[in-house]
Amino acid sequence: MSFSGLPRLRFAPTTGLMALTLGLMACQPVTVPGSGGGEHTQPASAVGVLLTTGDQSRLLSTESSAHFSRDGGETYPTVTVDTTRTDQQMDGVGAALTDASAWLIQNKLSADARTSLLRDLFGTAGAGLDGLRLPMGASDFALTHYSYDDVPAGQTDPTLAHFSVEHDRAYILPVAQQARQINPGLKFMASPWSAPGWMKTTDSLIKGKLKPENYPVYAQYFRRFIEAYAQAGVPIDPVTVQNEPHAEPDNYPGMRVEAGEAAAFIRDHLGPTLRQAGLNTKIIGWDHNWDEWTYPLELLQDAGASRDLDGTAFHCYGGDVDAQSQVHDTFPGKNLYFTECSGGYWADNFADNLKWNTQNLLIGAPRNWAKTVLLWNLALDGNHGPHTGGCGDCRGVVTIHQDTGKVDRNVEYYVLAQYGRAVRPGAYRVSSATYNADAGTLQSVAFRNPDGSKALIVLNTASSPLTFKVKENGSSFYTTLPAASVATYTWTGMGSDAPAPTAPPLDAYTRIEAENYSAVQGIQTESSSDEGGGRDVGHTDGGDYLAFQRVDFGTGKGKGVDFRLASGAQGGTLELHLDAPDGPLLASVTAPGTGGWQTWKTLRADLQEASTGIQKVYAVFRDGGLNFNWFQFRR
Numbered sequence: 001m002s003f004s005g006l007p008r009l010r011f012a013p014t015t016g017l018m019a020l021t022l023g024l025m026a027c028q029p030v031t032v033p034g035s036g037g038g039e040h041t042q043p044a045s046a047v048g049v050l051l052t053t054g055d056q057s058r059l060l061s062t063e064s065s066a067h068f069s070r071d072g073g074e075t076y077p078t079v080t081v082d083t084t085r086t087d088q089q090m091d092g093v094g095a096a097l098t099d100a101s102a103w104l105i106q107n108k109l110s111a112d113a114r115t116s117l118l119r120d121l122f123g124t125a126g127a128g129l130d131g132l133r134l135p136m137g138a139s140d141f142a143l144t145h146y147s148y149d150d151v152p153a154g155q156t157d158p159t160l161a162h163f164s165v166e167h168d169r170a171y172i173l174p175v176a177q178q179a180r181q182i183n184p185g186l187k188f189m190a191s192p193w194s195a196p197g198w199m200k201t202t203d204s205l206i207k208g209k210l211k212p213e214n215y216p217v218y219a220q221y222f223r224r225f226i227e228a229y230a231q232a233g234v235p236i237d238p239v240t241v242q243n244e245p246h247a248e249p250d251n252y253p254g255m256r257v258e259a260g261e262a263a264a265f266i267r268d269h270l271g272p273t274l275r276q277a278g279l280n281t282k283i284i285g286w287d288h289n290w291d292e293w294t295y296p297l298e299l300l301q302d303a304g305a306s307r308d309l310d311g312t313a314f315h316c317y318g319g320d321v322d323a324q325s326q327v328h329d330t331f332p333g334k335n336l337y338f339t340e341c342s343g344g345y346w347a348d349n350f351a352d353n354l355k356w357n358t359q360n361l362l363i364g365a366p367r368n369w370a371k372t373v374l375l376w377n378l379a380l381d382g383n384h385g386p387h388t389g390g391c392g393d394c395r396g397v398v399t400i401h402q403d404t405g406k407v408d409r410n411v412e413y414y415v416l417a418q419y420g421r422a423v424r425p426g427a428y429r430v431s432s433a434t435y436n437a438d439a440g441t442l443q444s445v446a447f448r449n450p451d452g453s454k455a456l457i458v459l460n461t462a463s464s465p466l467t468f469k470v471k472e473n474g475s476s477f478y479t480t481l482p483a484a485s486v487a488t489y490t491w492t493g494m495g496s497d498a499p500a501p502t503a504p505p506l507d508a509y510t511r512i513e514a515e516n517y518s519a520v521q522g523i524q525t526e527s528s529s530d531e532g533g534g535r536d537v538g539h540t541d542g543g544d545y546l547a548f549q550r551v552d553f554g555t556g557k558g559k560g561v562d563f564r565l566a567s568g569a570q571g572g573t574l575e576l577h578l579d580a581p582d583g584p585l586l587a588s589v590t591a592p593g594t595g596g597w598q599t600w601k602t603l604r605a606d607l608q609e610a611s612t613g614i615q616k617v618y619a620v621f622r623d624g625g626l627n628f629n630w631f632q633f634r635r
Helices: 016-023 098-108 111-122 172-182 212-233 260-278 292-300 301-310 325-328 350-366 410-421
Strands: 046-053 063-066 077-087 094-095 133-135 185-192 235-239 284-287 310-316 335-339 370-377 398-400 408-411 428-435 443-446 454-460 467-473 475-483 486-491 520-522 524-527 533-536 545-552 558-567 573-580 585-589 594-607 614-621 627-634
Touching: 046 410, 046 475, 063 475, 077 408, 077 454, 094 410, 098 111, 098 172, 111 172, 111 398, 133 172, 133 212, 133 370, 185 212, 185 335, 212 235, 212 260, 235 325, 260 284, 260 292, 260 301, 284 292, 284 335, 292 301, 292 310, 292 325, 310 325, 325 335, 350 370, 350 410, 350 443, 350 454, 350 486, 370 410, 410 454, 410 486, 454 467, 467 524, 475 486, 558 573, 558 585, 585 594, 594 627, 614 627
Parallel strands: 077 467, 094 133, 094 370, 133 185, 185 235, 235 284, 284 310, 310 335, 335 370
Antiparallel strands: 046 063, 046 486, 077 428, 398 408, 428 443, 443 454, 454 486, 467 475, 520 545, 524 533, 533 627, 545 614, 558 594, 558 627, 573 585, 573 614
């Protein structure tokens, strides 16, 4: 082991060298002298360490805690975390609950084994998955080829009289329901591989295009699916318009959709249909590879389609992850999702797979603006199936052996868990910049959780251990990461000598934007088309709330409150409370439906209780059904 690349430091004879050498043997802090020659002794903030190594000697291993202390200015390789620089809000990581995955989980495991596996996948003590992607009908990983409205060849069903999700009630919905019981915040995304064959130019689930005359009925097909799943307790958060629209496989369902066709379908049919039905389900475009990133640009350039598009999604099978930033930089107000990548037995080196998946997906996708990192099959069997066409050697996040019920965790499980155990839904990606390290050897991504805690994921791509420091607000800790390994570092606070800054108060008598909350329960933010742009708060349910930590009422001469609200449904009630969600009532407003989720109206309410000075204010949604952009007290 050579130290020739390390900076010169002052050590007491043997002591400093021994401390550094011991630190290099494991992922743990290294005691390093300060600039004045003496070791740091002041109190330090503890840092949790979760480690997975390329040699598999440690798999999600909880290592000795590191500790922050005042940074001494040493020129080690450094990862600097800056939580004042925030980027996208995260939904989380997950995988696809394909027909094959659900069938294995429901039918090839005992009830106890099934519960144990789902807890391991969706509990925070396991992989901590927060997202599931659901094929709308069959993909290649299905026992049969099917849609939700299959009729004999040559027949059609323009009224969707034969529409049914009964197929999914046997095993897909039960697994999804149980997963949601384990993780109530679990989000479901749905993607079709094909419209029903009778809607297409081939009269088949295989190949072909959607006939333009069937655009209206296909939009209703989406609506019926979303409503059926919601009634079954599996709410669909977004849908993608078409899985891999530039693929027409010859042995499993698929459908070719060009950008102009997708735009017309969204603009004239799917968007209006979901709005008229009062559904909050978001619409996402593309859902295919990085190498054709001009398709989502063309789609988003259509103003009508863009109005109904929450954003676009990407897969990993062609191109590079930085293509996502090409789209973000052109349309920064639109969200980005990463929705599919499959492991396979064509790549069976654990260390190489750990590095590639961490570098490109766990770190690369969020650093290039993705809100989600979703892999392909949640579970497959020992023969890489069941599948009907398509990939013959894909690997699931876990493997379920049909003959024994034994479950193997694959490398993809450990990659997802390095995030899922530490980062919560609603976290924001924050800045993490690397200095003084060889190019590419240390890669990182950092997040600030809704409770203020931080998570930093670092990958060492080198073939030898690397010692580096992590710095935040003038404090730092030293750690060594083994070769071809990934660690997740978690901490609260700002470091031992860096107290948390006090945020300036919000003036009660100027507009307080909804997205300026300091804490939240249940809601999501989305791009707003209201005057001034920015983001609004939507997807609200009864009991959801926002907290605004420091609202300055001055001498307390307020008379009322203005609210900026929108509703594409029947409307709802929004209340302002002091101190807690059930604290003293400041004001209440009941809004009717406004005719659209981005059709904004300003509503006034009287002040029920006067307040002075700086107070904590809660905005509480009593029955959901509202989008919320801002509020302002009137003098």
